[in-house]
Amino acid sequence: MSNKNVQVTLASRPTGWVQESNFKIVETEIPKPGASQVLVKNLYLSLDPYMRGRMNAGPSYAASVEIGQVMVGRTVGEVVESNDPALKPGDSVAGYLGWQLYASANAKELQKVDPKLVPLTAYLGAVGMPGLTAWWGLLDIGAPKAGETVVVSAAAGAVGSIVGQIAKIKGCRAVGIAGGKAKCDLVVDQFGFDACVDYKGGNLARDLRAAAPKGIDIYFENVGGEVLETVVMQLNPFARIPLCGLISQYNEPHPHGLDRLVMLLGNRVKLQGFIISDYAARNAQPTAELAQWVRDGKIRYRETIANGIESAPRALIGLLKGENIGKQLVKLF
Amino acid sequence: MSNKNVQVTLASRPTGWVQESNFKIVETEIPKPGASQVLVKNLYLSLDPYMRGRMNAGPSYAASVEIGQVMVGRTVGEVVESNDPALKPGDSVAGYLGWQLYASANAKELQKVDPKLVPLTAYLGAVGMPGLTAWWGLLDIGAPKAGETVVVSAAAGAVGSIVGQIAKIKGCRAVGIAGGKAKCDLVVDQFGFDACVDYKGGNLARDLRAAAPKGIDIYFENVGGEVLETVVMQLNPFARIPLCGLISQYNEPHPHGLDRLVMLLGNRVKLQGFIISDYAARNAQPTAELAQWVRDGKIRYRETIANGIESAPRALIGLLKGENIGKQLVKLF
Numbered sequence: 001m002s003n004k005n006v007q008v009t010l011a012s013r014p015t016g017w018v019q020e021s022n023f024k025i026v027e028t029e030i031p032k033p034g035a036s037q038v039l040v041k042n043l044y045l046s047l048d049p050y051m052r053g054r055m056n057a058g059p060s061y062a063a064s065v066e067i068g069q070v071m072v073g074r075t076v077g078e079v080v081e082s083n084d085p086a087l088k089p090g091d092s093v094a095g096y097l098g099w100q101l102y103a104s105a106n107a108k109e110l111q112k113v114d115p116k117l118v119p120l121t122a123y124l125g126a127v128g129m130p131g132l133t134a135w136w137g138l139l140d141i142g143a144p145k146a147g148e149t150v151v152v153s154a155a156a157g158a159v160g161s162i163v164g165q166i167a168k169i170k171g172c173r174a175v176g177i178a179g180g181k182a183k184c185d186l187v188v189d190q191f192g193f194d195a196c197v198d199y200k201g202g203n204l205a206r207d208l209r210a211a212a213p214k215g216i217d218i219y220f221e222n223v224g225g226e227v228l229e230t231v232v233m234q235l236n237p238f239a240r241i242p243l244c245g246l247i248s249q250y251n252e253p254h255p256h257g258l259d260r261l262v263m264l265l266g267n268r269v270k271l272q273g274f275i276i277s278d279y280a281a282r283n284a285q286p287t288a289e290l291a292q293w294v295r296d297g298k299i300r301y302r303e304t305i306a307n308g309i310e311s312a313p314r315a316l317i318g319l320l321k322g323e324n325i326g327k328q329l330v331k332l333f
Numbered sequence: 334m335s336n337k338n339v340q341v342t343l344a345s346r347p348t349g350w351v352q353e354s355n356f357k358i359v360e361t362e363i364p365k366p367g368a369s370q371v372l373v374k375n376l377y378l379s380l381d382p383y384m385r386g387r388m389n390a391g392p393s394y395a396a397s398v399e400i401g402q403v404m405v406g407r408t409v410g411e412v413v414e415s416n417d418p419a420l421k422p423g424d425s426v427a428g429y430l431g432w433q434l435y436a437s438a439n440a441k442e443l444q445k446v447d448p449k450l451v452p453l454t455a456y457l458g459a460v461g462m463p464g465l466t467a468w469w470g471l472l473d474i475g476a477p478k479a480g481e482t483v484v485v486s487a488a489a490g491a492v493g494s495i496v497g498q499i500a501k502i503k504g505c506r507a508v509g510i511a512g513g514k515a516k517c518d519l520v521v522d523q524f525g526f527d528a529c530v531d532y533k534g535g536n537l538a539r540d541l542r543a544a545a546p547k548g549i550d551i552y553f554e555n556v557g558g559e560v561l562e563t564v565v566m567q568l569n570p571f572a573r574i575p576l577c578g579l580i581s582q583y584n585e586p587h588p589h590g591l592d593r594l595v596m597l598l599g600n601r602v603k604l605q606g607f608i609i610s611d612y613a614a615r616n617a618q619p620t621a622e623l624a625q626w627v628r629d630g631k632i633r634y635r636e637t638i639a640n641g642i643e644s645a646p647r648a649l650i651g652l653l654k655g656e657n658i659g660k661q662l663v664k665l666f
Contacts, residue, residue, distance in 0.1 A: 257594035265606035273598035
């Protein structure tokens with residue numbers, strides 16, 4: 001065990017695109033766990049689009065990260081010291097322990113996970129927050145019926161790839177939207193979508209119509225911008241839009257929303273924003289279901305893994321630019 | 334009984350604002366009712382914002398009016414000849430008989446109404462389509478809870494004025510948005526809203542915050558544009574937006590939608606378009622409830638009545654510009 005902690009803190013707030021200079025690498029002491037706390041060695045850090053919002057001063061999903069604070073983030077790791085009977089050294093846990101090698105936390109704020117059931121990193125992806133985001137957004141807000149067409153943007157990403165696979169499990173036609181041929185091939189060949197449309201291909205409207213010839217019943221939205229404008233022209237009456245993310249707009253000083261709002265009126269569309277933390281109390285069943293689907297091979301996932309905590313800022317920037325495939329992780333040890 | 338029918342037909346499709354020249358006044362024979370049909374003398378014609386969409390060739394709520402066809406519209410009138418035992422001469426009926434003095438229609442497509450229960454014109458307003466639009470949009474999509482704040486745009490209009498009054502009946506704080514002091518005074522003094530904000534007053538954001546100090550839980554949307562952009566900044570978490578209309582944008586060649594879509598994500602807002610005709614099979618209870626509220630004085634309404642079928646084009650233009658107060662009607666005889 002190294003005798004120093006390393007953290008990534010927020011050095012300054014970005015204007016427009018995130019820069020590596022917005023972060024600072026800091027060496028500190030390894031914290032001592034207090035009463036009912038445990039010390040965790042973080043093995044993997046999850047990078048996610050929501051982090052961009054936390055870097056702003058303005059309103060976001062949740063409180064901003066303050067300048068000088070450790071960046072927020074979900075982690076999986078191993079308990080190394082425990083002052084709580086619920087966890088013992090060697091236990092694997094998931095939690096929001098941030099961009100750092102070690103953290104002390106209250107035992108009750110951590111979730112014990114079983115790396116023999118599915119690989120440890122899956123608890124940050126298909127069986128973790130991204131998988132649960134797909135599960136709740138698609139099933140609770142989207143409420144798919146067999147035979148319907150489900151379209152999802154950022155389909156090669158950690159959430160989107162799961163959305164399409166759950167749509168298939170529920171008997172729907174799954175159509176992805178992703179950037180570039182490599183991602184589209186992955187979405188169809190690896191994740192088993194019925195089709196995937198390359199939004200960089202120059203004719204999204206035509207290609208989407210070919211991929212979703214019966215129109216779109218559910219659009220699981222991760223990106224916003226021109227993709228959303230195109231999709232709303234092909235929605236069926238009574239379509240549902242689980243609004244999960246708008247990643248194309250997070251770095252825009254003047255975000256583009258939705259000009260064609262009237263299409264939601266005429267087609268009686270429901271668009272609903274959601275945040276996965278609102279479902280925290282009800283995650284036991286979805287988590288078990290996702291783990292079973294992963295074990296059964298019904299849900300497959302891919303990971304892009306950056307090495308070392310120092311690589312985290314660059315990896316987040318890559319994620320925001322769509323450079324990753326599947327779940328973006330940072331391996332900390 | 335005059336021996337000629339007079340109709341208003343669509344002469345040409347508007348580009349941008351509707352012009353009187355888009356319509357044509359036509360004299361024709363009074364139609365003979367066929368089997369199971371009745372001949373109706375239309376006494377009042379309802380003018381409504383949705384008519385603007387029907388004048389376009391493009392997609393709207395429903396099929397466009399074709400060039401040369403009689404303009405669509407809801408009417409109340411009196412049966413003058415009947416070939417169906419369900420209706421007899423002298424009965425009062427409501428139906429979609431269009432912009433014309435007389436029409437023959439299948440008896441089963443008409444609703445018999447009782448002018449002794451509430452005034453005949455109320456069946457085009459508070460107890461008719463606008464009242465039902467308010468009832469379903471607010472109660473089914475908005476799902477208000479006592480103590481919540483309901484904001485409605487076009488609050489002096491036929492739908493908006495009822496929305497606020499139902500909100501009050503349900504124990505909510507009702508805040509209107511309307512154009513000009515006269516309308517705002519009416520909304521508070523006549524319709525009993527807790528407050529009304531003049532969007533032409535120059536500081537909608539500040540004035541709305543003062544009128545809705547606890548934030549907005551339901552925004553019943555009739556107008557769109559800058560009003561919507563302002564309201565979304567003041568929504569509470571889990572707010573609902575029944576999307577009923579976007580009248581500020583109907584005459585815009587390049588409509589403005591919603592730039593601040595990200596606010597719906599962060600606050601987990603549900604925005605849902607709806608069209609009153611989807612609820613047609615379930616209107617008996619809401620209609621009875623609205624009629625009772627009118628009789629009890631819990632719902633009050635105002636009408637702007639144009640005289641003579643020839644005035645209908647000008648009156649529709651006025652409606653689209655916000656010149657009317659309450660329900661816009663045309664008195665046909």
